[in-house]
Amino acid sequence: MTSGVSDTNNDGTRVDVGSELSEMTMVPLGADETPIFAFFLIKTRGGDGDESWSFRTSSAPNLEELLGALQVQVDLLKSKLVAAWDAE
Secondary structure, three states, X not given: OOOOEEOOOOOOOOOOHHHXXXXXXXXXXXXOOOOOOOEEEEEEEOOOXXXXXXXXXXXXXXXXXXXXXHHHXXXXXXXXXXXXXXXX
């Protein structure tokens, strides 16, 4: 598996999320929630079979807000990993 992370494409076109990620599912948003921004971390497999990570955004992010949200997720992931290690 390669460790490269990419947010680039060749020509800057944008596509509908549903068409690009049609094979994937997720837990739905709440009935009173309206999506206004998305950050996608996507594990891909190339034609040569190598796996890598890409990320995409639905629009230009507020970097400070995105960093804060990602930090919360990192902290939660760390807690889950520590709990799993302690259970072993």
